Each structure stands twice: as structure tokens, then as C-alpha cells.
Amino acid sequence: MFLFYLMIFVRQRRIKVDAQQGEAVYHCISRTVNGEFLLGEKAREYFRRQMWLVAEFCGVQVLTYAILSNHFHILVHVPRKQEVSDSELLRRYERLYPRPTKYHSAKLIVLKAALEANSPEGKVWREKQLRQMGDISAFLKLLKQRFSTAFNHRHDRFGTLWAERFKSVLVEPGAALQAVAAYIDLNSVRAGLAKDPKDYRFCGYAEAIGGSRSAREGIAKIVGQPWSDASKNYRLILFGIGSRPVPSGARIDQSVFRKTVLANGALALSEVLRCRVSYFTRGAILGSKEFVGEMAQYAQGVVREATEITAFSNWLNLFTYRRPREI
Secondary structure, eight states, X not given: OHHHHHHHHHHHSOOOOXXXXXXXXXXXXXXXXXXXXXXXXXXXXXXXXXXXXXXXXXXXXXXXXXXXXXXXXXXXXXXXXXXXXXXXHHHHHHHTOSSOOHHHHHHHHHHHHHHHHXXXXXXXXXXXXXXXXXXXXXXXXXXXXXXXXXHHHHTTOOSOOBSSSOEEEEEOXXXXXXXXXXHHHTHHHHTTSOSSGGGOTTBHHHHHHTTOHHHHHHHHHHHXXXXXXXXXXXXXXXXXXXXXOOSSSOOOOHHXXXXXXXXXXXXXXXXHHXXXXXXXXXXXXXXOHHHHHHHHHHHHTSOOOGGGOOOEEEXXXXXXXXXXXXX
């Protein structure tokens, strides 16, 4: 009996690399309570945006991800811990609120003064934020809490949204990392939601094809090459793994895999443009940064500094501004 409980304890312990000693990559998974299909398209879009904001705040890098209607996968790189200055802490904290209320704006002023004076309040706040930096548990806890609060408020519900604490697997760089990343991006194919992962909006590969710099940096790190090469080689990895027979779920057709190999993993320009346009059409304004900034100010009826407008998605010399979405 003692051995049985010991085995349960060992299984439940989370294996983490001390960020003070080195970097690590984790495959993180979490499901909704009872596996209910709670996450509609708007909820998944909101989760995606929150994921990037919280990752930047915590100083971790999302390599790729997949958000489905009852669970999500995130592949996260946690770098070796480095000193974070007070100005950087404030910048990261500010990023959590891209559309700050008067309360948040006033709070930032108070926090800045407290940190500069190194007051007791400033010291407590500083330590609290630093504990959330470079830690996989802190990242997932904050992400899930922020999403749950907004989701419950929107749907007039209360209580837990997630079935249990998230699961995590420590992943070795190289072949193992590439295989796990492909497994994550292929979730939509296995579930029959798309025949090609580039067509499923809520995954890292599709967002990278769509032009997201952060998503491209993640794929490049997975493959260990610049995006120009990684985009082709990662697609070959995806289709090589995705075309293999599986006990259950759909797979990529072998003929499509052969075409991908013959194209050396390159997408036709028409396909690339179609993927990018799908992102642009979800925005509210499209044009140069100056045009988007001016029209966003006009639409909001308030004057904002250009540096305060954060909801931009860059593709070449074009920018898009997205309205906040309900979940």
C-alpha cells in the first residue's frame, strides 16, 4: 500500500529544470472540466491573444500551440533566468493590459513611484512579479486564471473551467522537439477539422504561415533554422508524420505528402497569400501603420499615442488593427 501511494506521488510530481541553472522546453496540456466543448471560435481567439501577452509578461517563448474546443497544447521554451530590471517589469506588466482602464493607468504611475523609492510596497510588488518570471507553472497558472475569469464573466458562469492542473512533459531539443511540435500542430488534422494544419487558425504553424513574427520565431527555434528554411523543412516534418497511419483519427493523404516532398516543402504563392488574407480579413482596419493608427483613434473617439496602440499584426509594410472580441 505504501508503494502504491509512493507511485502516485511520483507520478504527480512535475519535472522542471531549475531556470537558474539552464533552459528547458515543456509540452503543456490542459482540458476543460468534464472534457466539455466550451471553447468556441471567439473563446479560442481570446485565449490565443492572452497566451502571447502572458508569455511576454513571464519571459517565456511559445514555440507552437493548438487550441481546440475542449483542450489546448502549448510548447513552451523557458530560457535561463536573467536579471529583470524594474523598467522591464513595468513594461511587461503594462503589456498585460493592451487596453488599460483609468485604474490600470493610475496604478502604473503608483507602482513606478514605489519602485523608484524602493518602498516596502514596491519591494513586495517587485518580488511578486519576479516569482512569475521564467517559470512554466506561473505562466500556465496566470494564463488559465485570466482566461477563466473573462470566460466565466462573459457566460455568466462560476466555478472551475479546467478539469485539473495542467500536465507537462519535459522535451529534449532536436528530433524529439520536432516530433512533439508536429504532433501539436497536427491536432486539427487528427480531429478532422482541417486537411492541412495551415488551414486551422488556432495553431502555431497556421499563425506562422499567416505572418506572425512570434509564431515564426517559434517554428524557427523548433527546427533550428531561419524561417526561410524552417518553413519548408517543418512542413516536410509535419506531412511526413501526419501521413502515417494512426489507430484513430484522420491523417494527411499520401498523395498530398508526395506533392509536398516534390515541392521541397514550399507553399505556392497563392496558398501563402490565402493564409495571410484569412488573418487580415479578421481585422477592423488594414493599411500602413500611420493609417491604421489614425483610423483606430478616430473609431475609438479618443486620442492615443502611437506607442499605446498595441493590437497590430505586421506583414511586410501592412498593419491590421483588431477590435476586442467577446468570448
